[in-house]
Amino acid sequence: MDALEYGEVIGLRWQVGPVGGPSKSPEIDCPFGGNQVINTLYLPELREMLSERNAEELREFCVALHPARTAEFMEGLTPAEAWAVLQYADPATRAEIFHFLEWDRQVELLADQDQLQVAALVSVLSADDAVDLLQELPAIRVESILALVPASDRRSIQKLQSFAEGTAGALMTTEAACLREDLTVRVALEELARQAEHLETVYYIYVVDDQNRLHGVVNTRRLVSAIGKPETRLRDLMETDMVVAHVLDNQQDVAQKVAKFNLLAVPVVDDQNHMLGIITHDDIIDVVVEEATRDVQKIAAVAPLEDSYMRTPIFTLSWKRGMWLAILFFAGLLTAFALRHYEGSLKKYEWMAWFIPLIISSGGNSGSQSSTLVIAALTRQEIASRDWWAILRRELITGLLLGGFLALVGFLIAWAITPSIRHAVVIPITILAVVLCGTSIGGTLPLLFKRLGLDPALMSNPFVAGIIDILGILVYFQVAATILR
């Protein structure tokens, strides 16, 4: 199906139709699950509407449901069909539905469909989403699409493209409600009503001077409360103690700030306090989830992935894993040399080799528990490096409890399979010592890395594991030498 078939549809002004009757929209009731099943059920109907060019029903389909659900129902369509359906939505709704399509599908549509229509869509997307999408297309296609986008939108997009990934600038969108401080509540509401359709959020109104410098913020609640006094000026309504992000701030810092201050959106400014854009709550949740995933990956000794697990090329994935695996492997090699050094003891006391994995893993597991708990608490800012003594004390007591218990079990087993009780005693003493090393090193090494300005999540677990591996061997043979001398 040629997308141009629907050319006549473009350019018309779509009215937002009445909400679909009960036969079309699912029950208001709890919409849990089920969606996956329904999706394909709509496909025949949609295809029929398309082949009949049933504009009325297709328009209704586009507005009757929450855009996220409309997008779900379109999942089974071919790209050309999906594109054709989208042309029946008014531009704002089209952008919303498009936003909720799977990412791959979004890229596919931008890559393949008619440039003029794609440019029309790009100009109604929020600028930050447009930038992310265009990044996935070949430069030549981006250029030709941008050439067809209205100049003001193009400038927004090009401006955002200039900010580095991971900064506030790259995360923000330029569509914010900015009003002058001398406007009255009445005029502000009218102005807002006029702009609302093009804005991503109207929950905060940013008050700027004629140089576009940010002076204050009025939240909608306050504005609505002031309806009774329509001549009040924004200047007298605004709060001036604001939380702002600098355009070059790290996205994780911005997310923490938004969470701390319970904000719906944060304004982004430059050095001269010019209002550049806003970062909205949905982007913040994305950052929080993204950072949490990176932390989990780092804790497992994987350099954080840029993309999802399945989309990361296998060579990239292997490289990001291989770096740390190699470090751990070299620590492992050191244990081989250490054990070779203790060749004599191993020959004399054969049973000593049997307990090597048990001892090393006891130390390693308790160490990784400690370091992960401390890393998670550091990330949530529940603790800081200066708390090292309190943390070390906690970890030593925990180590005594855990090590004591494991030592007891270990002693009983060792008693059963070693030549004498004097031999058997080596095992519990070693286990207790190694678990204590594990919890105390695991608990404090992340703090040390943090203090040194290194990333505790990335560094701690491999280093704790490496140190404990070697230390475990040394402690084991030292204890044995002392007791069995």
Next chain:
Amino acid sequence: MDALEYGEVIGLRWQVGPVGGPSKSPEIDCPFGGNQVINTLYLPELREMLSERNAEELREFCVALHPARTAEFMEGLTPAEAWAVLQYADPATRAEIFHFLEWDRQVELLADQDQLQVAALVSVLSADDAVDLLQELPAIRVESILALVPASDRRSIQKLQSFAEGTAGALMTTEAACLREDLTVRVALEELARQAEHLETVYYIYVVDDQNRLHGVVNTRRLVSAIGKPETRLRDLMETDMVVAHVLDNQQDVAQKVAKFNLLAVPVVDDQNHMLGIITHDDIIDVVVEEATRDVQKIAAVAPLEDSYMRTPIFTLSWKRGMWLAILFFAGLLTAFALRHYEGSLKKYEWMAWFIPLIISSGGNSGSQSSTLVIAALTRQEIASRDWWAILRRELITGLLLGGFLALVGFLIAWAITPSIRHAVVIPITILAVVLCGTSIGGTLPLLFKRLGLDPALMSNPFVAGIIDILGILVYFQVAATILR
């Protein structure tokens, strides 16, 4: 200082004063860092104002800054002083500042101060926050405080108290903007202006019938856009395809839904679709962070903590770690028996003992990388159990690449320290096999647990580690037996 000294202050109507001049409020400029340093600087001034009972300046202090910053500046005060300062704020601001105090400080204030004043504060807190706080106080004190809270607020609080931790009901607040569907835009705006002060959010207006059953939602953007047509009824403006949460839904499901649909708040309903309350974006961010922390803890083989690392009692912490450590320890004991079984080989080929830690940790590390990556992808719903074949294929290829590299390095070292090249060859073959076992088991075991309805984050890493420990020993001695026969 007796809190009653400030009794005369209570009950007065506080006007929101003008915003503090530049000498009082920090620059609008980027407020990064620095706060920790400034906090104590304000203390002498605050204490002076308190001792002079300088009502004007204290009132200004309470309104001049963002409530979160006001709370920060009060950090160094004693509880009694902090409480005294709070009495100079109007009730709504007092509740806001209080909300941003450290949690422990909040509890302390509720536990120690005059019951009448505490009850006045509790009645202006949002009901969900009040419930969380009261949970920390002795039952007898809660009872006497609640007796002093106005009946309608008390009912809200008691209703929320009845919902189990972790459900939508326990997370929601009852203060939502609910309006009848036959109201016009004009009346709705007036009504909203009247209610705004008592509501946690006005960004969505929930449209209900006379039975309080939820029929639709109007967002503020739409309402503001319709200012030009003031006689439009909410019924004709509302969207009926809504995303709702059931009161008994799991909080993690609710958070995922809010993130998916980019919502600022989600309404909570019961079986009969009665509107019970809303869950707002800030609570959602808290849930996302909380769930991420739990996932991290689970991946490190710690049963998730209810409280922060530092506040969890050491015995609880040891128990939550000990359970999993014990399981891992028993896996370790099995390796001791396995090695004992191979006593003969160990005696004949002394060098074999040297490489035991290296081989086990190579398999364990690559396995925990795989399982963590898969767990994180499962949590983000990027993959599902049905993708097992694609995942296994990825992991086998990755295992070949990683194992091949480690095997090569391992071979060179083994060649240097084992008696002959025939002996040395055992090491690389074993490493490759063990890494392949690690990646394939680590990649698929979480999927199996998921399919069985178990929690992959909690179960996978300990089981992968346990299985690989044993398997590593078996593979090692089997390979050696085959080659050196």
